[in-house]
Amino acid sequence: MGKALIIGCGGVAGVVIHKCCQNSDVFEEIMIASRTKSKCDAIKEQLEGRTPTKIRTAKVDADNVDELCALIDEYKPDIVMNIALPYQDLTIMDACLKCGVNYMDTANYEPEDTDDPAWRAIYEKRCREAGFTAYFDYSWQWAYKEKFEKAGLTALLGSGFDPGVTQAYCAYAQKHLFDQIDTIDILDCNGGDHGYPFATNFNPEINLREVSAPGSYWEDGHWVEIPAMSIKREYDFDQVGRKDMYLLHHEEIESLAKNIPNVKRIRFFMTFGQSYLTHMKCLENVGMLSTTPIEFEGHQIVPIQFLKALLPDPATLGPRTKGKTNIGCIFTGKKDGKEKTAYIYNVCDHEACYREVGSQAISYTTGVPAMIGAAMLMTGKWSKPGVYTVEEFDPDPYMEALNKWGLPWQVNGNPVLVD
């Protein structure tokens, strides 16, 4: 069918690459490009001969539009898949516009250096304008809408699990299950256990931000902001069991509030274990989570970077992690004039993921929907010029692909609601 340029070579990219190679009818050729070509070569070597997909690799600095364009012009992909950090979203979108190629990513843009006062001022202003305090919002990327429309190109934003699959669940519920969705609760539960007293699944800076940023939810047409971790619920998750979960701000709430007509309330909850939170709090108390460098033995050391060096490498967690994730959406609303509830969710097993692609469920649940989102664009099942989030497309082929490619979902028509 076509060619995809995959930018990034971390844990999620590893899953994306495995999945593209499983789906060779669509991904006839892929190019893996990152700052460190040797990492790309290592994956290529691992997969070559086990897939009909032709694999090439390249070195690219995703911060550099000219370098990206040179690579795109040479390789001529049908889509650029941005599986790198969200800091590079805008430069990669710029390169796609310049070279006339479709774009997709898994998480919305945020400025890299939020400790730089100049950047922070800009992004805090944007957040204030959006009506909530978060370190990321869609405004940066929605600003590209007209440019993509004029260029006749599609940019698909946030096709991971959450954001991504959760929005497909919403679009599916809107299309098939409800006439009117009143409330959406997105529940993200990781019941995995890596056996370490403390470790983070990805960059500890991002974990820290999750637990220290104010929470917010959408209600009656506006944002309600709450102190960090101040709304806690216990929920009994299918195949995982009882877990504490906390209300967080999460990016897909912003787009769902625009795209689900007359929705009254949207909340996002994520599970955190008490031990994890205690470690985060203690590390914060002693200053280990600070991003401000301190002078130590003549060197400038950033405490959270040093912590990162001490903690187990997230890449080593995969083979150790047992248990399951359970992520989904609980809906309330009306159908044929009657009150109705529904819960769409996926349960994913860490060890099964690791056996299949060498990554545990956290990377797997993000990487599979990234491949599927790209496939939607490459096959023309999703096609309209502009910048869109997942719920703005027909959910049916995406939902079908989830079942086919390893993230089967189920619908519980009578779920326990979150109070």
Next chain:
Amino acid sequence: MGKALIIGCGGVAGVVIHKCCQNSDVFEEIMIASRTKSKCDAIKEQLEGRTPTKIRTAKVDADNVDELCALIDEYKPDIVMNIALPYQDLTIMDACLKCGVNYMDTANYEPEDTDDPAWRAIYEKRCREAGFTAYFDYSWQWAYKEKFEKAGLTALLGSGFDPGVTQAYCAYAQKHLFDQIDTIDILDCNGGDHGYPFATNFNPEINLREVSAPGSYWEDGHWVEIPAMSIKREYDFDQVGRKDMYLLHHEEIESLAKNIPNVKRIRFFMTFGQSYLTHMKCLENVGMLSTTPIEFEGHQIVPIQFLKALLPDPATLGPRTKGKTNIGCIFTGKKDGKEKTAYIYNVCDHEACYREVGSQAISYTTGVPAMIGAAMLMTGKWSKPGVYTVEEFDPDPYMEALNKWGLPWQVNGNPVLVD
């Protein structure tokens, strides 16, 4: 009366110097010597003109016997007061022997580089021989006994609060309150609050050692070793209130077991708050308490040293600390054929100490007995050639001095016992 050479210029030394200057009849002249002469000069400047005591300062490397001897020969003190780290005890004792001058310290010797496998092997062997696992024991310094006897010099070991005052309490109880002491429980309670979520009163390495080393107590003629922090009791301390306390190994148990005839059991308990322990545990879990350097950005960084740089400087805790310490000994035994109990203890107020000498109670309760111990030797109230701990001398003048110099004690004849 005479001249004292004070080696060290940290928090405890600051108290010692203040107290010597209050006791100018005995300490007519003092010399303050440390690696950093400017720190000595700063204290001198602060006190000069406010005391009849003549103050001099000098730079000295306490690891260097020749340098110490040059200073002693020039100044000709009546006593050398070792208020530096316990790592220098042996070199200073060597210098005292060489120059013919009395010696005293506040904590028994331990080798500095316990991470060095060669050193560790030596000191673990010594500990095994002593019958318990601790990072310090008296054997190093007791080995000097004969040399000091032959030289006609006195070395007074461990004249701080615990060790030190607690042993004077034992000697006092033995002399005045009991015919036979059966059990001694030493209770060290710090009810102070510095207002930080986490900070250490001195080197975090020493704090760590306290909570991670196996505990041990003396019973029926031998050591009983227990896992770290595995014996916990709650006790209601006079003027402080209820606190959790844990059984630790502590150095004075070793000498008391030899010097209190037929004692059946000696235990040491120290209070730790739950929040303090949780922070220590979390920091340990992530590797921040490790003394093994890791490679970080091209530098070798020792995690616990980096942590130390992050934590509030212990010197800044003084002005912030409120509350009291309560340290003492509970005795059971017999007097005139009858069962008897007694509790001798001191309560010390952090803020009152700070007002008086610019240090809170942790330094105050160590520094005052150091001055008193030195005064005992300088006045000849305590005088016998050899190496001795506090309980081996007549307690009466020492106990009287405690009341006079800021650490008044009281006796409760009917205390609640520790089960």
